[in-house]
Amino acid sequence: MAKTPGSTYRLQLHKNFTFDDAASIADYLKTLGVTHVYTSPYLQAAPGSMHGYDVVDHRKVNEELGGAAAHERFCARLRELGLGQVLDIVPNHMSLGEQNRYWWDVLENGTSSRYASFFDIDWNSAEERLRDKVLVPILADQYGHVVTEGGIKVVRRGSAFTVEAAGQALPVAPESLFAILNKAAEYAKSDTLNFLAASYGRLPYPDLSDRRTTLARHRDKNVLHRLLDRLCGEEIDICEAIDRTVKELNANPDALDAFLTQQHYRLAYWKTADQQLGYRRFFDVNTLIGLRVEREYVFDETHALIVKWLKQGMLDGVRIDHPDGLRDPLQYCQRLRDRAPDAWIVGEKILEPGEFLRDTWPIQGTSGYDFLNAAMNVLVKPEGLRELGRYYEKFTGESTDFPVIVHDKKIAVAQEALGSDVNRLTNILVDICESHREQRDFTRAEIRRSIREVAACFSVYRTYVMPDREEITDEDRQIIDRATQCAKDNRPDIDGALFDFMRDVLQLKVRGANESEFVYRFQQFTSPVMAKGVEDTAFYCFNRLIALNEVGSDPSHDGISLAQFHEYNSTMQHTHPETMTSLGTHDTKRSDDVRARLIVLAEVQKAFAQTVRRWSRRNAHYRTGEFPDRGTQWFLYQTMIGAWPISAERLREYMQKAMREAKVRTSWVANNEAYENAVNQFIDSILGDEEFVAELEEFVSNILLAGRINSLSQTLLKYTAPGVPDLYQGGELWDLSLVDPDNRRPVAYELRRKLLAEMEGLDAAGVMARMDEGLPKLWVIRRALRLRERHPDWFGREADYVPLLANGTKSGHVIAYRRGVYVLTVMPRFWMTLRGDWGDTSIVLPDGNWKNVMTNQTMPGGTIRLSELLREFPVALLTREG
Structure with missing residues (x-):
């Protein structure tokens, strides 16, 4: 079990x-x-x-x-x-390529493939030339140019034929071999080869629903392949005749074009994918098919x-x-x-702020982004964050209206990278409108724009309306209502009746086969619009405090209150007590320790802004013309502070990815080499400037302890809040990784073994003395895991989550809660502001004797000052003895 x-x-x-x-x-x-x-x-x-x-x-x-x-x-x-x-x-999804036998069979046999129904392919494209074909956008130039210049060739290996282009091999439709084998039979004067050629040409071409004929075709095709293989092996002149024919075919662009037209795929320039691709992808990755x-x-x-x-x-x-x-x-x-x-x-499941996992899903919970954001946002200082935003806007001159940025980036993604998805939805909605006389005069252009607009107005990844089961919740109705009203407000140039009609279709008020298909596909579409438009674009454009630009976050929010944090945990304990709690994944934009250090900037916002202004002036002579611009500098200096020490190579690689994701001055599909080179040269220059590096190190050293205490706080939160804690590889010590592939660097496990063994002989003071090695973080993790291992029920379904409130002048700096009757957790927030001065702040421990797992200190129930509780170690994990 x-x-x-x-x-x-x-x-x-x-x-x-x-x-x-x-x-x-x-x-x-x-x-x-x-x-x-x-x-x-x-x-x-x-x-x-x-x-x-x-x-x-x-x-x-x-x-x-x-x-x-x-x-x-x-x-x-x-x-x-x-x-x-x-x-x-x-x-x-699956990856495309020769290793994917399902995909290879589809390319070879089209709708007659045994696996044609495995993939989400539009075989009935509105474009006649793409009907019953799969677009394969791999060519480096226009198709006609590539054919003329010999960039596409038919290749024979034994009795197998492939089309080779752009470094890839694709199968040949069996029926198209008639053209090659028939001519080769004439050259070789072979009746047997002539018979095989005719047999290939007579292979049936059943549609998707004719399973019996599809299997018969597959059987006959394999028999013909075996016969051809045997014939080629027995008669060398047959092979020579086939090779002669293939060579002539490759040398004749018209003949080659005619042969390629017979294939079940259409080779195309790679840039056609965004608008013409006929299959659903994972986001905008052409090589991952739905x-x-x-x-x-x-x-x-x-x-x-x-x-x-x-x-x-x-x-x-x-x-x-x-x-x-x-x-x-x-x-x-x-x-x-x-x-x-x-x-x-x-x-x-990526949940937006205020959204929770549907309770109808028979799973334990999410992979933890919602917890990550709750833990981070309760540690960021709201008033400092607001002031930091004003400094950011003044220094960069850039907009701090995050919702506007999000909307614009989502529209851009829907127009460009996801254009083919919009076209497919447009075709369906056009057909729907044609069948309703009051909507039949809406133009294709209007419908396309309205689809993009409604998708851009979605506040969450998607809804879960299921037409086949007549399922729609009030939550889904409200999401759709808000999105369509937002779209109407944004686009007064489009008849509001079209948005109303879309709303009615999405809410199952207008029914039919096409309507159902539109609902399903629209819901699959809003997810990549959110992911690509927000996480992979807007998050690199709105840079007030980049730590908050994390999956499932709204970086324009000014953190959350203690009450909101406790409410979130109480809800999770009640609804999904076995969800995953995580601070870092393979997809997070920055490691938990980078974020923990960066959120200190909301406590030293004025000093940071002054420092950035000074650095900008002193490093101005390292710029190339206007590059890097002030927005890039603000982002770069935060990155350096958060991830320091970092090598020039790592920083250059990261900044290239960040700049291309932002899609402001460069992008993945249109590299601005002048801009990228200027930023690279700037990085090399400032990292080669000893005086600047000294200033950078001094700034980091001033916030280093506060960042590490933030890390210890959020780490203990992860191991004691409702859920199953996950530790991303290597994160048991200080880890200053950035987005992938930076966070997939090799982990020094031998060092971790050594430190774990050495730590067993230390006390809290000894651990704190080795702060720079990461021992305090390892200490928190090991001690919390050991407790969870010994007493799993203390953190399980029955272990209630009960918030505890501190008393005194610094009570707002304390996060405390009880799990069940045996565990109590206490940690600080806003450490840089607090600077260790707890004053009269205290907390009341429930009756009984309590032991601090972090220090082995024991204490009776009742009032205890925070200065005493956290004197030896920055966070406390208490267990009731007996």
Whole structure:
């Protein structure tokens, strides 16, 4: 039977950190106190994958990680140590490529493929030239230019034929071989080859619903391939004739074009993808195609190994990647739950401020972004943050109206990167309007603009309206009402009746097959609009305090109050007490320690603003013309403060990614080399300036302790708040990583082993004396994990969450709460402002004798001053003795 984790430790597996590598540190993780190893996806991924989300084969374990044998060794080692296992799984999409047998079969056979229904492909495109074809946008130039210049070739290897272009190989439609083999038969004067050519040409071309004929076609095709292979092996002149024909074909652009037209795909310039792609992707990644996992046979085919491992108990749980991309997330979760009733299941559901996971989903909770943001926002000082915003606006001259930035970036993403998704939705809504006489005169252009506008006005990732089950909640109705009213207000140039009609379709007031399809697809569309428009664009444009620019956050909010933080935790204890609590993931924009240091800037906002102004003046001679601009400087200096020490190479790589994500002066698809080079030169120059570096180090040293205490506070919050705490690899010591791939750098586990062993002989004072090595953070984690390991019920479903309020002049600097009757947690906030002076601030401990796990100090119930409680160590974890 699966076991709910007491805690998890996230490992990122890849070719440089394999199953055997993970097995080699399992004993360290056991000693640390975690109960479950939580790994990145490890089904067969695309070659060279560094993350595992680009699955190409669900039937096997990733060979680059060591394959099935190494996987078994890894699992055996976990069993030997008594460690459980949680796996990240990817139901929404697969990676394209020759290794993906489903995709290869689709490219080869089109709608006659056995797997044509596995993928979310629009076979009935509004464009005649793309009907029953898949657009393959891989060419570096216009198709005609590439064909004329010989950039596309047909290649024979044995009896197999491929089309090769842009470094990729694609299959050849079997029926199109008639043209090659028929001519080759003439050259070789071979009746047998002529017969095979005719047989290929006569292969049936059934549609998606004709399963019987599809299977017959597949059988006949394989027979013909075997016969051709035998013939080529027996008669050398046959091969020579075929090669002669292929060579002539490749040398004749007109003939080659005619041959390529017979394929079930259309090769195209890579820039066509944004507007013409005919399949649903993972966000805007062309190489990740959407799966129709809502079809039960697709679910069973792609989840066979995962379900097997869950039933065997080899896996105790799974994390569902991007459930909002699914057509019917509730159905998916229920199907998974039915097959693994005891599994611990969490979903990577991104919740916006004030939003909670739907209680109808039969899973334990989310992957923890909501907790991350609650823990961070309760530690940031609101009034300082507001003042910092005024300094930011004055220094940069940039807008601080975050909602306006978000709207503009979401519109831009919908117009550009997600244009093909908009076109597909537009086609459906045009057909719907055509069938309703009062809406039939709305133009395609108006409909396209209205779809973009409503999507940009969504305040959350998506709604969960299910037409097939007549399901719509009041929450969904309100979200749709607000979005459509916002769209009407924003676009008075569009007839408001069109927005009203869209609202009625989305709220199931207008019904029909097309209407249902529009609802499903629109809900799958708003998620990537939010992710790409906000997280991957606006978060790099609104830079008041970049620590707050985190997944699921609204960085324009001025933090949250203690009452709001306690209310959030109380809600989670009541609704999802076994959700995951996390401070860092493979997708966070910055590590928890970088964020913890940066939020101190809201307490030294005036000094920071003055410092940035001074640095801007003194470093002006390092600029190239106007670059880097003031907005980039504000972002850069925050990054350097948060991640210091950082090498020039790491900083350059990070800034390039940040600048391209912002899409202001450069982007991934249109690199502004002059701008990027200017920023790189600026970075090299200021890091080579010893006087500037000394100033930077002095500023960091002034906030260093406050940042570290913030880190200890949020770490203890994670291990004692409602939920299952997760630790991202390496985060048990100070970790100043930035966004991926920076956060996938090798972890020094031997150092961590050494420090963990040395720490066992230290007391709190000894640990604090080794602050720079990260021992206080390791101390908090080890002590909290040990307590959770010994008494899991003290933190479980029955352990109530009860806020405790401090008394005295500095009471607003205290976060305290009780879990059940045995555990009490106390930690500071706004340390830089407090500077250790607690004054008369105190807290009342419940009756009984209490022991501080962090210091071994014991104390009776009753009033205790914070200056005494936190004298030896900055945070306190108390347990009731007896």
